[in-house]
Amino acid sequence: xxxxxxxxxxxxxxxxxxxxxxxxxxxxxxxxxxxxxxxxxxxxxxxxxxxxxxxxxxxxxxxxxxxxxxxxxxxxxxxxxxxxxxxxxxxxxxxxxxxxxxxxxxxxxxxxxxxxxxxxxxxxxxxxxxxxxxxxxxxxxxxxxxxxxxxxxxxxxxxxxxxxxxxxxxxxxxxxxxxxxxxxxxxxxxxxxxxxxxxxxxxxxxxxxxxxxxxxxxxxxxxxxxxxxxxxxxxxxxxxxxxxxxxxxxxxxxxxxxxxxxxxxxxxxxxxxxxxxxxxxxxxxxxxxxxxxxxxxxxxxxxxxxxxxxxxxxxxxxxxxxxxxxxxxxxxxxxxxxxxxxxxxxxxxxxxxxxxxxxxxxxxxxxxxxxxxxxxxxxxxxxxxxxxxxxxxxxxxxxxxxxxxxxxxxxxxxxxxxxxxxxxxxxxxxxx
Amino acid sequence: xxxxxxxxxxxxxxxxxxxxxxxxxxxxxxxxxxxxxxxxxxxxxxxxxxxxxxxxxxxxxxxxxxxxxxxxxxxxxxxxxxxxxxxxxxxxxxxxxxxxxxxxxxxxxxxxxxxxxxxxxxxxxxxxxxxxxxxxxxxxxxxxxxxxxxxxxxxxxxxxxxxxxxxxxxxxxxxxxxxxxxxxxxxxxxxxxxxxxxxxxxxxxxxxxxxxxxxxxxxxxxxxxxxxxxxxxxxxxxxxxxxxxxxxxxxxxxxxxxxxxxxxxxxxxxxxxxxxxxxxxxxxxxxxxxxxxxxxxxxxxxxxxxxxxxxxxxxxxxxxxxxxxxxxxxxxxxxxxxxxxxxxxxxxxxxxxxxxxxxxxxxxxxxxxxxxxxxxxxxxxxxxxxxxxxxxxxxxxxxxxxxxxxxxxxxxxxxxxxxxxxxxxxxxxxxx
Numbered sequence: 001x002x003x004x005x006x007x008x009x010x011x012x013x014x015x016x017x018x019x020x021x022x023x024x025x026x027x028x029x030x031x032x033x034x035x036x037x038x039x040x041x042x043x044x045x046x047x048x049x050x051x052x053x054x055x056x057x058x059x060x061x062x063x064x065x066x067x068x069x070x071x072x073x074x075x076x077x078x079x080x081x082x083x084x085x086x087x088x089x090x091x092x093x094x095x096x097x098x099x100x101x102x103x104x105x106x107x108x109x110x111x112x113x114x115x116x117x118x119x120x121x122x123x124x125x126x127x128x129x130x131x132x133x134x135x136x137x138x139x140x141x142x143x144x145x146x147x148x149x150x151x152x153x154x155x156x157x158x159x160x161x162x163x164x165x166x167x168x169x170x171x172x173x174x175x176x177x178x179x180x181x182x183x184x185x186x187x188x189x190x191x192x193x194x195x196x197x198x199x200x201x202x203x204x205x206x207x208x209x210x211x212x213x214x215x216x217x218x219x220x221x222x223x224x225x226x227x228x229x230x231x232x233x234x235x236x237x238x239x240x241x242x243x244x245x246x247x248x249x250x251x252x253x254x255x256x257x258x259x260x261x262x263x264x265x266x267x268x269x270x271x272x273x274x275x276x277x278x279x280x281x282x283x284x285x286x287x288x289x290x291x292x293x294x295x296x297x298x299x300x301x302x303x304x305x306x307x308x309x310x311x312x313x314x315x316x317x318x319x320x321x322x323x324x325x326x327x328x329x330x331x332x333x334x335x336x337x338x339x340x341x342x343x344x345x346x347x348x349x350x351x352x353x354x355x356x357x358x359x360x361x362x363x364x365x366x367x368x369x370x371x372x373x374x375x376x377x378x379x380x381x382x383x384x385x386x387x388x389x390x391x392x393x394x395x396x397x398x399x400x401x402x403x404x405x406x407x408x409x410x411x412x413x414x415x416x417x418x419x420x421x422x423x424x425x426x427x428x429x430x431x432x
Numbered sequence: 433x434x435x436x437x438x439x440x441x442x443x444x445x446x447x448x449x450x451x452x453x454x455x456x457x458x459x460x461x462x463x464x465x466x467x468x469x470x471x472x473x474x475x476x477x478x479x480x481x482x483x484x485x486x487x488x489x490x491x492x493x494x495x496x497x498x499x500x501x502x503x504x505x506x507x508x509x510x511x512x513x514x515x516x517x518x519x520x521x522x523x524x525x526x527x528x529x530x531x532x533x534x535x536x537x538x539x540x541x542x543x544x545x546x547x548x549x550x551x552x553x554x555x556x557x558x559x560x561x562x563x564x565x566x567x568x569x570x571x572x573x574x575x576x577x578x579x580x581x582x583x584x585x586x587x588x589x590x591x592x593x594x595x596x597x598x599x600x601x602x603x604x605x606x607x608x609x610x611x612x613x614x615x616x617x618x619x620x621x622x623x624x625x626x627x628x629x630x631x632x633x634x635x636x637x638x639x640x641x642x643x644x645x646x647x648x649x650x651x652x653x654x655x656x657x658x659x660x661x662x663x664x665x666x667x668x669x670x671x672x673x674x675x676x677x678x679x680x681x682x683x684x685x686x687x688x689x690x691x692x693x694x695x696x697x698x699x700x701x702x703x704x705x706x707x708x709x710x711x712x713x714x715x716x717x718x719x720x721x722x723x724x725x726x727x728x729x730x731x732x733x734x735x736x737x738x739x740x741x742x743x744x745x746x747x748x749x750x751x752x753x754x755x756x757x758x759x760x761x762x763x764x765x766x767x768x769x770x771x772x773x774x775x776x777x778x779x780x781x782x783x784x785x786x787x788x789x790x791x792x793x794x795x796x797x798x799x800x801x802x803x804x805x806x807x808x809x810x811x812x813x814x815x816x817x818x819x820x821x822x823x824x825x826x827x828x829x830x831x832x833x834x835x836x837x838x839x840x841x842x843x844x845x846x847x848x849x850x851x852x853x854x855x856x857x858x859x860x861x862x863x864x
Binding site: 084088090098101102107111115116117119124138207225228229232233251255257258260261262292298329337340349351354355358359360362365366373375376377378379381383385389394398400401405407408410411412414415416417423 | 639689826839848
């Protein structure tokens with residue numbers, strides 16, 4: 001694991017190299033995905049079935065065979081251990097309760113001249129959620145993607161989850177039952193994104209597609225963006241821990257592992273003003289790593305993209321964090337609320353020694369779909385607001401239109417848009 | 433202008449054909465834009481200067497020559513007629529006041545176990561606004577793009593506006609002064625988007641790029657999406673008017689013109705349950721059209737994409753509108769508030785006979801950057817919320833972590849993410 005010191009002359013350069021992530025605009029992937037989208041748009045179910053057979057090794061004569069019935073979802077929920085069922089339900093309840101706070105309401109007001117102005121807020125009609133399948137089955141992602149849509153009032157949630165070779169996780173299906181997903185299709189990849197974006201004979205077209213996926217899924221989402229909404233373009237997962245040197249170093253080591261175990265490209269960075277503490281964490285890493293189930297992935301991730309960084313003080317650590325705009329930021333310090341005002345950019349902020357990132361991943365309440373690769377500078381966590389949209393409201397009074405019409409007329413004529421001008425001016429002539 | 437009747441057996445088909453708009457995924461444009469982006473990313477100012485010379489016929493030795501000084505902006509504001517200056521300032525004041533209502537505040541609460549949960553809301557640091565230049569100079573777009581960012585608290589607004597052959601509109605520069613834009617560069621096209629996204633020696637990299645542009649600009653925005661935020665992918669402008677047949681038909685004809693005069697692809701549709709009224713509007717169109725400055729564009733637009741549609745009643749008209757999710761929806765009826773609850777999807781809703789769309793384009797207050805091509809199903813008007821982002825907050829109490837840790841542990845083990853599980857479990861062991 002790299003060791004950096006902010007006082008080193010090449011620090012900025014080394015940090016930049018370490019955290020660099022060029023999100024792949026891979027020409028070959030782009031072309032492959034474009035062909036899949038086009039095939040599904042033109043040939044619907046038939047194309048989806050072909051790609052599913054070829055890429056997921058899952059044969060089906062009709063799309064109906066690839067739909068998972070509501071009874072099947074309920075059966076999965078009944079089949080999993082009661083402890084898992086209860087954990088899913090408790091997590092769902094907490095996620096639902098947190099997201100209720102994000103609900104936005106329509107608003108309107110009247111200005112001094114009696115014009116009504118406002119915004120009407122409505123839920124999207126139908127959304128698609130993409131859930132990775134196979135070995136990396138994440139029931140928590142089902143909850144995190146579906147529940148904000150439910151809270152927003154989305155009428156219909158369509159879930160797609162690939163089932164390579166027919167393999168399907170009961171826990172994922174149980175999560176779909178708990179979250180109230182309306183329909184589930186066992187399809188994946190760019191073909192699933194295409195089916196949701198364009199609709200097929202069997203899969204209904206949706207208004208927005210959310211959820212994580214591999215490079216083909218991400219590329220497909222980017223290509224259909226505009227025809228449907230998408231949530232964001234996700235890169236590798238990251239954690240940045242700022243510690244004052246007084247948290248149990250084993251906890252911090254394990255927090256770094258919990259990020260690194262996702263995949264080799266995941267990034268785990270610790271910033272601390274105490275060099276001895278960094279040594280202690282390194283010792284914990286060395287001691288605990290061999291005990292980890294996913295030791296190989298963790299080792300590769302920490303070696304390639306991890307770092308222990310010595311900072312001058314905590315304020316400097318926060319400044320570096322702002323520059324990196326991390327997906328997950330842990331403030332493992334005595335008084336995290338004192339540091340919070342300094343934090344400008346982060347997907348989620350875990351405050352205090354007890355708040356491990358993993359609590360946020362599963363059940364604290366906030367969403368675990370978060371902006372990566374410095375995009376917390378402009379993206380927000382997935383939320384209820386992603387499933388609501390706004391319509392502006394304008395209702396001018398007969399009095400109000402007199403002054404507004406004059407302003408509009410001047411500006412429209414300044415832009416040489418005379419139909420705009422005359423449309424406003426005509427309303428000034430109602431005395432004629 | 434086409435005349436449709438919802439009772440015709442081929443109505444759905446004809447309406448679909450009329451409103452179809454495949455947003456161009458033009459391979460050639462994609463490739464050209466990718467080359468421009470890559471050149472600017474690698475060679476910065478030098479590449480921007482080359483493309484500006486070649487595409488905008490504007491020669492400059494350095495990027496500094498292409499920056500418009502604050503003094504120049506103020507001079508433009510002083511140079512325009514006082515009536516225009518006042519109209520700009522009045523419009524700005526109304527737009528600012530409306531957008532204040534969109535400001536979102538950070539929030540937090542504590543759950544029953546004392547865990548703090550919430551979201552911290554902050555402004556973006558720096559944004560870029562793209563303003564079309566040359567003949568189609570729209571000072572109103574400067575206000576509509578810059579003011580929500582100002583209200584959000586964005587620290588720095590960089591505006592780019594092409595000046596083909598050096599041609600630059602005083603009104604556009606004056607609007608930049610009124611809106612409080614921080615820096616202005618006279619560059620445009622994909623090279624301007626690239627400069628904003630990647631930054632150059634002279635142009636600072638921004639966090640989000642908003643504003644309308646041609647197919648090259650739109651394609652460039654799509655390609656940099658993820659590295660920076662963008663607002664939306666805009667198609668041709670549209671209006672859908674629902675009228676009960678009692679509005680002055682000249683007003684309605686002019687409202688249709690005001691959309692059609694934008695360009696040949698613009699779309700203007702009138703829905704009305706009164707066939708005689710449709711005849712009257714057609715007569716007004718025929719009479720007024722020759723008097724319009726932009727008659728050729730209007731004629732082409734109405735011929736290719738306009739329609740007068742006879743509906744069974746107003747409710748059916750709203751149902752059709754929901755299907756089309758128009759950018760601009762006029763409810764030119766006696767009681768627009770009675771229809772409003774039926775409206776599901778629209779960028780902006782203009783209510784009542786006096787509320788011409790053009791008032792909203794310039795000065796009513798709401799934004800005129802609106803979702804097109806049915807994307808009001810999932811996109812919202814540009815707003816303050818586009819210039820704010822959220823960070824989730826989680827601070828667990830020592831008590832709270834006991835129950836949360838157990839849930840997280842069960843779910844993490846269900847996902848085979850044991851570092852996640854152990855990171856939560858370790859916090860349960862603080863008695864050791």
